[in-house]
Amino acid sequence: LQGICDELIRVGNYSAACISLFDESRRLVAIAEAGMGKEFLPMAESLKYNELPYCTQRALERPGALTIEELSSTCADCLLVKKCHGKRLIIIRLEYDGKVYGLLAVFAPTGFTTVTKEVESALFGEVAEDIAFALHDIELEEERKRGLEKLQKTLEDTVHVLALVVEMRDPYTAGHQRRVAYLARAIAKEIGLSNKKIKTIYMAGIVHDIGKISVPGEILSKPSKLSKTEMDLIKSHVQVGYDILKEIEFPWPIAQIVFQHHERMDGFGYPQGLTNEKILLEARILGLADVVEAMTSHRPYRPALGIEKALEEILKNRGILYDTRVVDACLRLFTEKGFKFE
Numbered sequence: 001l002q003g004i005c006d007e008l009i010r011v012g013n014y015s016a017a018c019i020s021l022f023d024e025s026r027r028l029v030a031i032a033e034a035g036m037g038k039e040f041l042p043m044a045e046s047l048k049y050n051e052l053p054y055c056t057q058r059a060l061e062r063p064g065a066l067t068i069e070e071l072s073s074t075c076a077d078c079l080l081v082k083k084c085h086g087k088r089l090i091i092i093r094l095e096y097d098g099k100v101y102g103l104l105a106v107f108a109p110t111g112f113t114t115v116t117k118e119v120e121s122a123l124f125g126e127v128a129e130d131i132a133f134a135l136h137d138i139e140l141e142e143e144r145k146r147g148l149e150k151l152q153k154t155l156e157d158t159v160h161v162l163a164l165v166v167e168m169r170d171p172y173t174a175g176h177q178r179r180v181a182y183l184a185r186a187i188a189k190e191i192g193l194s195n196k197k198i199k200t201i202y203m204a205g206i207v208h209d210i211g212k213i214s215v216p217g218e219i220l221s222k223p224s225k226l227s228k229t230e231m232d233l234i235k236s237h238v239q240v241g242y243d244i245l246k247e248i249e250f251p252w253p254i255a256q257i258v259f260q261h262h263e264r265m266d267g268f269g270y271p272q273g274l275t276n277e278k279i280l281l282e283a284r285i286l287g288l289a290d291v292v293e294a295m296t297s298h299r300p301y302r303p304a305l306g307i308e309k310a311l312e313e314i315l316k317n318r319g320i321l322y323d324t325r326v327v328d329a330c331l332r333l334f335t336e337k338g339f340k341f342e
Contacts (some may be wrong), residue, residue, distance in 0.1 A: 001019045001034035001131070001225045002032040002034075002089065002243075003019065004017075004019065004031045004032070004127070004131065005017040005019060005033055005034035005035075005077070006105075006240050007036045007191065008034065008106055009034045009035050009128060012106075014106050014107060014108045014240075015035055015108055016034065016035030016036045016106070016107040017033065017034040017036075017104070017105065018032070018034075018036055018105045018106075019032045019033075019036065019094075019096075019102065019104050019105075019131070019160055020033055020102045020103045020105070020266060021101055021102035021104055021135070022100070023103065023307060028056070028103065029042065029338060031102075032268040033091035035107070036338075039200075039279050043294070044285075046104040049230065049304060056091065056103065059092060059093055059105075060100060060103065062093075063093070063095065064092065064121065064125060065090050065091070065092040065124045065128075066082050066089075066090070066091050066092065067088065067089070067090050067120075067121070068088065068089040069088050070152045072215075082239070082321075086157070087109045088107070089105060089106070089107055089121065090105070090106045090107075090108070090124055090337060091103060091104070091105045091106075092104050092124050092125065092128045093128070093185055094128050094131050094135065095128070095129075095130040095134070095221070096129070096132035096133050096136040097136060099136070101131075101132055101135045101136075103271045104124065104127065104128050105183055106124065106162055113251040116330050139255075150262065152251065152255060154226075154251055155251070156203065156283055157283065159203050159206050159254075160206060162206075162207045162210050162244075163177050163178070163206045163207050163210070164244070165210070165213060166207075166209050166210055166212050166213060167211060169212070169217055169220070170217070170220045170221065176204065176209065176293060176294070176297065177205060177206055177207065177208060178205075178342075179293045179297075179341045179342065180205045180208060180229040180286070180290050180293045181201075181202045181203075181204075181205025181206045181289075182205075182209075182341065182342055183205075183289040183292060183293060183330075183333075183341065184201045184202065184205045184231050184285050184286045185202040185205070186332065186333055186339055187200060187285050187288070187289060187329045187330050188201045188202075188282075189286075190330075190332060190333055190337075191325060191326070191329045193281075195312070196252075198218075198251065198282075200252035200253065200254070200257070200287055201257070201282045202282075203250070203252055203254055204254045204257040204258055204282060204286055205286055205289065206288055207241070207245065207254065207258065208241070208257075208258050208261050208290065209237060209241070210240075210241045210244055210258070211236070211237030211238055211240030211241030211242070211243075211244065211258075212234075212237045212240075212241075212243065213238065213240070214218060214236065214240040215233050215234060215237055216233070217316070218284055219233060219234065220300075221224045221300050222300060222301065223301055224301055225301060226301075228336055235262070235270050235271065236274070237257070238258065238259055238260075238261065238270070241255075241259070241272055242255050242256070242258055242259035247256055250339050252302040253280070253282070254310055256283070256306055257282045257283045257286055258278060258281055258286075259271070259283075260272070260274060260279050260280055260283035260287075261286040261287045262286065262287060263279045263281045263283060263321070264287070265279070265284075265319070265320060265321055265322060265323060266320055266321060268321075269287075269321075280322070281326075284322070284326050285326050287322070288314060288322050288323070288326050288327065288330060289330070291313065291314065291322075291333075292307075292310045292311070292330065292342065295309055295310035295313060296310050298339070305317065309336060311331060311335070313328075314327050314330060314331070315327065333334075
């Protein structure tokens, strides 16, 4: 808008130009100007529609350019009557698809013209239409962004509700998913992944054990070693989690990450026996964070092993079970950067 005002002065040789837009309370606010003086910009901020100068109201009530040959003699109530003495005003509303966004006003010395009034009027009609179309396009983009933000907030709320469902059934692992997500996010940042991937890993971490809702509570809280049948039920939680999450249209590949977070680099993980790069990087990060958090937390069948044991485990299996880059990032977080679970 400022560039348009500047060009009207530079190329069109007009003496001044101003673009004003309606704010949310329908006050007409000067947004950009050239040749008016910076003190002009705040002058209209206190004016509502019914308080506007006569020339402004006339322009807003009709389509096309309105030309006033001698502003000071026609609009005695104009805010700039002294400043605009001896000036001719061309003023036109900025309208697109029935919505009026504001006004374009251009000032010229009385008698100044390089074209006929008809051509000048048509010219400003095109300029105003282009400005209004651009404002409309920006408005649509802002609405789209607000809609996406609202949708993402809804999806994130859904993720957190799903996490609570698991934790209410399994009090021994209450907070486990949140802590795993917290560590996985920190590892992703340490590696230098994009903000989108960091967000994806965190969201997957929040619900990585959602499939445990299919596991009987007495197995989840069993204070002794599990049988093979019971262990198979526990392992099935990744498939169940995938089946639940794939039905939700997330903007992130959460279902696949959850499905793969128990895969290991050597192919001896589950459920698919994937190896190395066939495992999503996000799943490699989440899987390692899951191991570290589980070893540092109390379980029904054993006390917490502590962070030293957890770091010893991932270092011993660096490049075997766990991704080398992921292990190194996790070790740096705990040994150099003072990472602690919230």
